[in-house]
Amino acid sequence: xxxxxxxxxxxxxxxxxxxxxxxxxxxxxxxxxxxxxxxxxxxxxxxxxxxxxxxxxxxxxxxxxxxxxxxxxxxxxxxxxxxxxxxxxxxxxxxxxxxxxxxxxxxxxxxxxxxxxxxxxxxxxxxxxxxxxxxxxxxxxxxxxxxxxxxxxxxxxxxxxxxxxxxxxxxxxxxxxxxxxxxxxxxxxxxxxxxxxxxxxxxxxxxxxxxxxxxxxxxxxxxxxxxxxxxxxxxxxxxxxxxxxxxxxxxxxxxxxxxxxxxxxxxxxxxxxxxxxxxxxxxxxxxxxxxxxxxxxxxxxxxxxxxxxxxxxxxxxxxxxxxxxx
Amino acid sequence: xxxxxxxxxxxxxxxxxxxxxxxxxxxxxxxxxxxxxxxxxxxxxxxxxxxxxx
Numbered sequence: 001x002x003x004x005x006x007x008x009x010x011x012x013x014x015x016x017x018x019x020x021x022x023x024x025x026x027x028x029x030x031x032x033x034x035x036x037x038x039x040x041x042x043x044x045x046x047x048x049x050x051x052x053x054x055x056x057x058x059x060x061x062x063x064x065x066x067x068x069x070x071x072x073x074x075x076x077x078x079x080x081x082x083x084x085x086x087x088x089x090x091x092x093x094x095x096x097x098x099x100x101x102x103x104x105x106x107x108x109x110x111x112x113x114x115x116x117x118x119x120x121x122x123x124x125x126x127x128x129x130x131x132x133x134x135x136x137x138x139x140x141x142x143x144x145x146x147x148x149x150x151x152x153x154x155x156x157x158x159x160x161x162x163x164x165x166x167x168x169x170x171x172x173x174x175x176x177x178x179x180x181x182x183x184x185x186x187x188x189x190x191x192x193x194x195x196x197x198x199x200x201x202x203x204x205x206x207x208x209x210x211x212x213x214x215x216x217x218x219x220x221x222x223x224x225x226x227x228x229x230x231x232x233x234x235x236x237x238x239x240x241x242x243x244x245x246x247x248x249x250x251x252x253x254x255x256x257x258x259x260x261x262x263x264x265x266x267x268x269x270x271x272x273x274x275x276x277x278x279x280x281x282x283x284x285x286x287x288x289x290x291x292x293x294x295x296x297x298x299x300x301x302x303x304x305x306x307x308x309x310x311x312x313x314x315x316x317x318x319x320x321x322x323x324x325x326x
Numbered sequence: 327x328x329x330x331x332x333x334x335x336x337x338x339x340x341x342x343x344x345x346x347x348x349x350x351x352x353x354x355x356x357x358x359x360x361x362x363x364x365x366x367x368x369x370x371x372x373x374x375x376x377x378x379x380x
Contacts, residue, residue, distance in 0.1 A: 024350045124370070
């Protein structure tokens with residue numbers, strides 16, 4: 001028998017010609033949601049930098065690698081579970097499972113394997129508090145968010161924001177072996193930032209989520225209520241982002257930068273609050289321009305929110321390093 | 327009912343794209359395993375848990 005011949009399989013797998021998968025390493029990498037991973041890596045590094053104490057360079061690199069791989073594992077498990085709705089949404093239909101280049105079981109195995117390896121390696125390289133937090137992050141994202149909340153409640157991304165907010169806390173715990181007020185503040189900044197960030201997106205990209213039955217706030221509570229909540233969360237975010245100044249986590253550089261960033265965030269959220277963003281379904285021809293303008297405001301807030309989070313964490317890290325060098 | 331002694335009679339030659347994807351997967355898997363073994367080893371050593379032979 002030729003080495004390249006393959007017994008025809010009865011298994012219902014996403015197949016091409018002879019029954020072999022067409023998935024390459026790039027598809028597996030795509031399963032790990034690399035764009036989400038970049039934010040996870042960045043915030044985890046900041047958590048690791050600002051934590052009191054020190055970790056040898058090799059262990060620090062391992063900690064970041066494990067946190068990134070753990071986040072990637074959650075992404076793979078999320079894509080395994082959500083393949084049905086991913087296939088119907090424009091933004092996600094080109095993922096490996098909806099494209100049919102990979103069998104669902106392969107994504108599941110890949111996700112489970114990476115989860116186990118990343119948690120175990122993090123425990124080995126740093127400590128078991130950090131490893132337990134990483135395991136909790138993966139569990140929360142896959143089971144609590146993806147399986148239980150995402151398709152059931154418009155509060156999905158509020159509660160489901162927790163796993164995305166945990167990486168800096170894990171980085172911090174990798175050094176200290178504990179959870180402190182400062183690491184809780186780092187967690188809260190991302191946790192409170194998540195709803196206005198996603199709802200701003202949902203306001204002007206409402207249709208896809210609604211079509212596949214995901215209850216996002218704009219299509220359940222309506223655009224007006226969503227805009228109110230975005231503004232309320234932006235005020236709460238400004239308060240939380242000011243907290244590092246009072247706990248000593250942030251110094252004067254952070255205070256100045258965070259003030260400007262918070263002013264920008266609240267101003268943009270205020271514009272969205274006053275606008276008619278997301279009211280496409282109720283729009284009359286004469287107010288179409290107003291709604292389109294509102295959607296632009298929501299898009300501006302969404303774009304600024306990405307910059308905001310990177311900048312806030314960069315400020316915390318830079319401020320800490322500056323104070324250390326003086 | 328199929329039994330183990332039933333010899334398969336139908337075979338299909340994979341396409342070039344399938345063979346290429348499989349080769350890439352195999353290489354990635356081998357490199358991934360190698361990296362994993364190395365990282366475990368270095369991590370153990372960094373914690374002072376030296377293997378007996380060292």
